[in-house]
Amino acid sequence: MSRMNVMGRVFVLMCLVVGCFAVAFPTASYAIDQRAISQPRGHADNPFYFYFDLMDVTEEDQPQSKEDNSSAYVYLDHVYIDEAWLYVDGRNQYGEYVNCMGGANAVVNRGTRLGAWRIRQLVYERFSDYGAMALLTGWGQGNPGTVDGVWSSDCYMEQNYEPLNGYPNPNIWD
Numbered sequence: 001m002s003r004m005n006v007m008g009r010v011f012v013l014m015c016l017v018v019g020c021f022a023v024a025f026p027t028a029s030y031a032i033d034q035r036a037i038s039q040p041r042g043h044a045d046n047p048f049y050f051y052f053d054l055m056d057v058t059e060e061d062q063p064q065s066k067e068d069n070s071s072a073y074v075y076l077d078h079v080y081i082d083e084a085w086l087y088v089d090g091r092n093q094y095g096e097y098v099n100c101m102g103g104a105n106a107v108v109n110r111g112t113r114l115g116a117w118r119i120r121q122l123v124y125e126r127f128s129d130y131g132a133m134a135l136l137t138g139w140g141q142g143n144p145g146t147v148d149g150v151w152s153s154d155c156y157m158e159q160n161y162e163p164l165n166g167y168p169n170p171n172i173w174d
Contacts, residue, residue: 052140081145102168
C-alpha cells in the first residue's frame with residue numbers, strides 16, 4: 001500500500017469521525033439573529049402592533065424609560081401599509097408626551113426592508129431632567145394597514161443599525 005493511499009484512507013476516516021461527532025453533539029448556530037443582540041441597557045425589547053384604519057390613524061405602545069442619548073431600536077416584522085410614520089415621543093415636565101423627532105420623520109411602507117433599524121430622536125436630550133420616558137407612536141396618515149415588530153427606547157450598539165430617519169434638529173423647539 002502506498003503512502004498516499006494510506007493518507008487518503010486516514011483522511012476519510014477522520015472525516016467520518018468528525019461527521020459522527022457533529023451529528024451526535026450538535027453545536028450552537030453561529031448565525032446572528034438581529035433580534036437576539038438588540039437588547040438595550042436596562043430592559044428588553046417590547047412587542048408592538050399598530051393597526052391603522054381610516055378613522056383611527058394614530059397608535060402608540062407602552063412607555064419605556066430612556067437610559068441614554070442613543071437612538072431608539074425597532075425591529076420590523078411586518079409592514080402592510082402604503083405609508084406610515086413612526087415617532088418617538090418623550091414625557092415632558094407636565095407628564096405629557098410630545099414629539100421628539102426634531103423634524104426627522106421615520107417613514108415606513110410596504111417596500112421598507114424588514115429587520116433591525118434605529119430611530120434617531122431627542123428624548124433623553126430634552127427630558128433627562130424629568131425621568132426621560134419614551135413612547136413609540138405611529139401615524140397612518142389615513143392609510144389602512146398594520147406595522148408590527150419590537151422596539152426599545154435605547155439602542156445597544158446603534159452603529160450596527162441603519163437609521164430610519166435623518167438627524168433631528170435640536171433647535172426646532174427654541
